[in-house]
Amino acid sequence: MEWHKIPFSKRDILFFLLLVFGSATFIAMYYGQSWKTGVADAGFFVIQLVLGLFLLVNMLHYYPPSKINAWPALLFSLVVSVLLVFGGKWLARGILDTNAVFFVFYEKSIPARLGIMFLLLYCVAIFMLLIKNFEKGWNQQQLGEMSRKLSKDAELFYLRQQLQPHFLFNSLNSISALLGSDPKKARLMLQELADFFRASLKKDPMKWERVDEEYKIISQYLSIEKVRFGHRLDFRFNMEEGVGDLMVPPLLIQPLVENAIKHGLYGVTGDILIEFTAKKEGNYFVIVITNPCSQQSGGPRGVGFGLESVERRLYLLFGRKDLLHYKKDNDNFTVSMKIPQPK
Known part of the structure; x- marks a missing residue:
């Protein structure tokens, strides 16, 4: 030796x-x-x-x-x-x-x-x-730590890969339905869909982004859904000053928005309004999303794949199960999420 x-x-x-x-x-x-x-x-x-x-x-x-x-x-x-x-x-x-x-x-x-x-x-x-x-x-x-990290990263990647096709299939079904009745809207929706996926694919899943950047992706997503549902869908943003500079994991808010639209339109006739409130509480970025739900139809069945995936991602990222809350109150369904800010 x-x-x-x-x-x-x-x-x-x-x-x-x-x-x-x-x-x-x-x-x-x-x-x-x-x-x-x-x-x-x-x-x-x-x-x-x-x-x-x-x-x-x-x-x-x-x-x-x-x-x-x-x-x-x-x-x-x-x-x-x-x-x-x-x-x-x-x-x-x-x-x-x-x-x-x-x-x-x-x-x-x-x-x-x-x-x-x-x-x-x-x-x-x-x-x-x-x-x-x-x-x-x-x-x-x-x-052991490397193995756990790789396993966690793999699961996070798997969750993201599940979310994008989930949204893609819904959008393609809507485009297919619009091709016969309104080809102009179908082309517009297809263009919005291409822009959304082009922006989301550029994101690094391990790199956090400013809330302002995440807001752009959500706006693109809402533009697609606006074409899809027309005048029935409306939304309102309430953002405190300075919130845009806070940091969030990429594409963590979008599944909550999709869940609100899906279950807001479920069994509800007429126009619907989805409200977004973003604020800072201590060392947390807090977002609250409220959508209407139908009492007669029983509302959304279960908590939905979107909420389950977000809950799992939060646990993998922070090791906590108290960062996502949802409740049904009269004719509204409210989801609130807290994201600890990096020091």
Whole structure:
């Protein structure tokens, strides 16, 4: 295993070895050895330690424990320490005179050398195991978060893909009906439909937009529906000053508008008025949409695909289920939505 694979910087390793070298020199001199003997002994000990660290790093690389486990590291550190210390004695015996000061000091200090070598290797092994397991846990957490984000993005994309064909089919059915009775209106509606989809397809589903930009898309959508239903459909906007600068996820309001038109016209005879109120409350953008509904027909059945999709998108975006409310009051159906503003 290459040294650059060790989870320490070169500066850390150098500082650690210099600390060991200085400590070994000081200990030798403290026990009556000359500074030359101390430096030689410390250099020899550092060379043994570097060899032990190299063996230890390779062991942990090729035989990593599945979890933090002190026993393999303890056993390996002990075996390597014994081999290095007694191997060093054998090497010194072959090179030096057995009466040499360095060799005599080395032989007398074998128990201490063995204990210090084992302690250093074992501490490094445990520290490396902790780092590796921390990195493994961190990587698993990152993968889990990435997987959840991809799943959420995929569901958001799926909801948007469902909404557009839902609206497209209704519009094409209306165009088909108008082709025979009023070709001019059919062409106008087709042109409005093309402009609407051209604008909506340019939007980045992950990028929020100003309320003013979203209002343009809603206006294009209402123009299509105005051609479709003629004089029966009318709408009124009440927007507080400064609301246009607030931010909203793209195409989140349009399904609410579609739901209001669909269920406002359901069972209602005569003209209908749909009201939009947009305002800021604290750190929220709030939009309230009110449409008439028929008491005799029972009103809209269920909450509709549009409301369900918006409710799901809000939960995926904010993890909350209290941002969308709807109620039926006498002859009106009201939907209110709050969108937290980015900080």
